[in-house]
Amino acid sequence: MKNSTISYKRHRFPQQVIAHAVWLYFRFPLSLRLVEEMLLERGIVVSYETIRRWGWKFGPAYVKQLRRRRPSQRDVWHLDEVVVSIAGRKHWLWRAVDQDGYVLDELVHSRRDTKAARRLLIRLLKKQGMPPKRIITDKLRSYGAAKRDVMPAVEHRSHKGLNNRAENSHLPLRKRERTMQGFRSAGSLQRFISIFSALRNLFVTPHHKRSALATHIHRVLAIAYWKAVTSAAA
Incomplete structure (x- = not known):
């Protein structure tokens, strides 16, 4: 080291x-x-x-x-978003994981729209260094619109039943959310998950x-x- x-x-x-x-x-x-x-x-x-x-x-x-450490070499990205209540207001935690369930990136955003989905994909490309073979999402149309703009050649499968990997990845954070009795701000949530997910990736x-x-x-x-x-x- x-x-x-x-x-x-x-x-x-x-x-x-x-x-x-x-x-x-x-x-x-x-x-x-x-x-x-x-x-x-x-x-x-x-x-x-x-x-x-x-x-x-x-x-x-x-x-x-x-x-x-080297970025994930797995070539399938599972994307999903989950609502988080912060100070009585809805925010969305956008998350991408690979086939093994490792968190690739997370983004806290106030909206659930194409702009947020596009931002997540751009961040992912920058971190991973190359596009995936395939992305899998639920049926939120924002993913399709963002994918066509950022990585049009990548295969996109949109089906709720295929996206259990990403949906299950929210569970550890939900447990922490209950222990911490919520988060005070979007910034504190973004800082927390960056540390929380990095440690989880290392040990899981x-x-x-x-x-x-x-x-x-x-x-x-x-x-x-x-x-x-x-x-x-x-």
């Missing part, structure tokens, strides 16, 4: 404690107060507000290092490697990579 721009200078706690707290909060459906209690059981006295600050400060830096076993041994090996390697990422200080 090359040196990163992550710096733990002027922090009272060592990087292992900070990284562990961030991992607990974003990897599992735990509240900040529960993470505080789990650390206390280990003899680490730290407030939940400090853990919150660690998450917002170090989470994006960790994600930046995780994203240095691919669908084609779901044996007990493969799952164990995958998690051991993921933990080792996480430790390498979070210990690389400038």
